[in-house]
Amino acid sequence: xxxxxxxxxxxxxxxxxxxxxxxxxxxxxxxxxxxxxxxxxxxxxxxxxxxxxxxxxxxxxxxxxxxxxxxxxxxxxxxxxxxxxxxxxxxxxxxxxxxxxxxxxxxxxxxxxxxxxxxxxxxxxxxxxxxxxxxxxxxxxxxxxxxxxxxxxxxxxxxxxxxxxxxxxxxxxxxxxxxxxxxxxxxxxxxxxxxxxxxxxxxxxxxxxxxxxxxxxxxxxxxxxxxxxxxxxxxxxxxxxxxxxxxxxxxxxxxxxxxxxxxxxxxxxxxxxxxxxxxxxxxxxxx
Amino acid sequence: xxxxxxxxxxxxxxxxxxxxxxxxxxxxxxxxxxxxxxxxxxxxxxxxxxxxxxxxxxxxxxxxxxxxxxxxxxxxxxxxxxxxxxxxxxxxxxxxxxxxxxxxxxxxxxxxxxxxxxxxxxxxxxxxxxxxxxxxxxxxxxxxxxxxxxxxxxxxxxxxxxxxxxxxxxxxxxxxxxxxxxxxxxxxxxxxxxxxxxxxxxxxxxxxxxxxxxxxxxxxxxxxxxxxxxxxx
Amino acid sequence: xxxxxxxxxxxxxxxxxxxxxxxxxxxxxxxxxxxxxxxxxxxxxxxxxxxxxxxxxxxxxxxxxxxxxxxxxxxxxxxxxxxxxxxxxxxxxxxxxxxxxxxxxxxxxxxxxxxxxxxxxxxxxxxxxxxxxxxxxxxxxxxxxxxxxxxxxxxxxxxxxxxxxxxxxxxxxxxxxxxxxxxxxxxxxxxxxxxxxxxxxxxxxxxxxxxxxxxxxxxxxxxxxxxxxxxxxxxxxxxxxxxxxxxxx
Numbered sequence: 001x002x003x004x005x006x007x008x009x010x011x012x013x014x015x016x017x018x019x020x021x022x023x024x025x026x027x028x029x030x031x032x033x034x035x036x037x038x039x040x041x042x043x044x045x046x047x048x049x050x051x052x053x054x055x056x057x058x059x060x061x062x063x064x065x066x067x068x069x070x071x072x073x074x075x076x077x078x079x080x081x082x083x084x085x086x087x088x089x090x091x092x093x094x095x096x097x098x099x100x101x102x103x104x105x106x107x108x109x110x111x112x113x114x115x116x117x118x119x120x121x122x123x124x125x126x127x128x129x130x131x132x133x134x135x136x137x138x139x140x141x142x143x144x145x146x147x148x149x150x151x152x153x154x155x156x157x158x159x160x161x162x163x164x165x166x167x168x169x170x171x172x173x174x175x176x177x178x179x180x181x182x183x184x185x186x187x188x189x190x191x192x193x194x195x196x197x198x199x200x201x202x203x204x205x206x207x208x209x210x211x212x213x214x215x216x217x218x219x220x221x222x223x224x225x226x227x228x229x230x231x232x233x234x235x236x237x238x239x240x241x242x243x244x245x246x247x248x249x250x251x252x253x254x255x256x257x258x259x260x261x262x263x264x265x266x267x268x269x270x271x272x273x274x275x276x277x278x279x280x281x282x283x284x285x286x287x
Numbered sequence: 288x289x290x291x292x293x294x295x296x297x298x299x300x301x302x303x304x305x306x307x308x309x310x311x312x313x314x315x316x317x318x319x320x321x322x323x324x325x326x327x328x329x330x331x332x333x334x335x336x337x338x339x340x341x342x343x344x345x346x347x348x349x350x351x352x353x354x355x356x357x358x359x360x361x362x363x364x365x366x367x368x369x370x371x372x373x374x375x376x377x378x379x380x381x382x383x384x385x386x387x388x389x390x391x392x393x394x395x396x397x398x399x400x401x402x403x404x405x406x407x408x409x410x411x412x413x414x415x416x417x418x419x420x421x422x423x424x425x426x427x428x429x430x431x432x433x434x435x436x437x438x439x440x441x442x443x444x445x446x447x448x449x450x451x452x453x454x455x456x457x458x459x460x461x462x463x464x465x466x467x468x469x470x471x472x473x474x475x476x477x478x479x480x481x482x483x484x485x486x487x488x489x490x491x492x493x494x495x496x497x498x499x500x501x502x503x504x505x506x507x508x509x510x511x512x513x514x515x516x517x518x519x520x
Numbered sequence: 521x522x523x524x525x526x527x528x529x530x531x532x533x534x535x536x537x538x539x540x541x542x543x544x545x546x547x548x549x550x551x552x553x554x555x556x557x558x559x560x561x562x563x564x565x566x567x568x569x570x571x572x573x574x575x576x577x578x579x580x581x582x583x584x585x586x587x588x589x590x591x592x593x594x595x596x597x598x599x600x601x602x603x604x605x606x607x608x609x610x611x612x613x614x615x616x617x618x619x620x621x622x623x624x625x626x627x628x629x630x631x632x633x634x635x636x637x638x639x640x641x642x643x644x645x646x647x648x649x650x651x652x653x654x655x656x657x658x659x660x661x662x663x664x665x666x667x668x669x670x671x672x673x674x675x676x677x678x679x680x681x682x683x684x685x686x687x688x689x690x691x692x693x694x695x696x697x698x699x700x701x702x703x704x705x706x707x708x709x710x711x712x713x714x715x716x717x718x719x720x721x722x723x724x725x726x727x728x729x730x731x732x733x734x735x736x737x738x739x740x741x742x743x744x745x746x747x748x749x750x751x752x753x754x755x756x757x758x759x760x761x762x763x764x765x766x767x768x769x
Contacts, residue, residue, distance in 0.1 A: 167386050171375045178373040183361035183390035323668040423567030451694050453565045455764040
């Protein structure tokens, strides 16, 4: 029994990180009905920014976030205003193409500047772990990830519930024409939403950099994780995305414990298939 | 207050409006009638900025507005209550109303505006925290009208507010429209219910296939004139 | 005449139906019967439970209590597609045709899958239905390009394509001009002549005065009044609750 406690707890904690990774993708789809294929690259971009601040300025990643968050917000905002807003009209194809192109460009720029070497953000956090009753270890970084996950989701929830901009985003997602009739500049609202999505990508990018090693092409694997989380948890639901993250994290680590470490990814996807079969719109999905 | 000259609007390949010329004087109730597909909703959507005309002009108090975005037109004091109500089903009644005051100007007076709306529609006050989707048809229509009032408009456009509602509720809504007008609001009314529309308005335009086929004081219209204006050009 | 009526079994019997959504009782202890070949109109304020009652009859939702008996059989828990095969059809307030198919193809779907007939027979019968609903000349038009009135007629035709014995009509006259409402009345009357019983929920007073043989007035999930249209419209309670009294000008 106790042997399962470790993957369960660590799976939940890891799930918190997965949830933050996924929320940006979930938001963009829930609000704009578009899929941002460059989401993973935005994350990795942030990982590299964090590394840059660490190596050049000696800033701890969690502190560097204070600089990176506004930076990435503007990146997302400007991308939406100048690039993505043009592709919003005719169905999902234009946006997919643009974001795909963007992902390729970002990957190759990072490759050019930083070389294909593996990177990791070496801080004290990464190395420490907590010893639980002598039975198993919880990496400290996992706890940090989970705590940040809860914080991010909590803030987003409150933002959507209590602020005019949050309501405007909600309204634009519900009925874009009616939102325009309220005096809402929907193009700007989309830009804010993309900015927020980029901020979540920034946060998850920094955390991922501290938790795992990363390369210029790591974006893809995180994009896939994001898709998995969103499919399990349900599109367009904040609590759903969080739960989806937890489910994926737990399935991966459980599967890895029962079947062997090589089966970690596969276990996650098996659960994904099961969810798709019995509840295609996801655990808490709406549409 | 509102001057429309030679308006041409296309819906994809279809010419929805041709050469529409019409005037709305401040403080009046103007009614727009016509068969389905005649272009009534298209006209209101174009005034509100959701559609852009191919040619012609729309002037509000002398200022040309036909090239402006909908949110800018709302800021100038024009509010549209769209067909089918189109309230936000995932927001509560209160939030639906508050979001009507989204513009910076309207936000300043949102408390007073909210009070006004609750005075007009006490039903909505009782259901303040209910989700938009849980309201009945009549309540949703009240919410849509209340929401439009929250932006502090001086001109309100109503698109078929009686659709799907019981006679009693329709009567109540029209009394409210008259009341709003008496307090100084200029009103443009698109309606399918000819008799009710003619009772309420002081000026009526009948559209047929995108063109104005009859205009004048509705009290002077004969049944024959109306029928011809609807169906044969 | 009375004796003959009592001897005929009713085609639909709704018995003590109850349905609540959370704490709200949408329909409460509702009971009524419909005679074969009757046009029964149902009016009432929004939120009175009319659409819920329709959904309970078609099987889109299940009642908490009570029974629905159709043609002598208990169909309370049958799903909609089963009820369709048994002879209950329904139109929807907002017409939802198969947008990319032609008018005729829309009907063929219902006729072949719902009515269980072969292609040739279905085509022939579908064209008859189109003629009855005034859409024969539009049979090759793509449904998505139809104007409102034609969509409403198509909605009726689609329901008829499954060869029902009971037709539920949900607010078909909304948004139509007077002339169009007249045509709808004609269609409903001709449908009844063909042996179909009609249950009709409607807000347009003119249609409810001239269409149905009998009227049910609903309010707060219960039946307030049942009787001839003239009686219903002159009843004080119905005026208070639904029509409103004559307004001052």
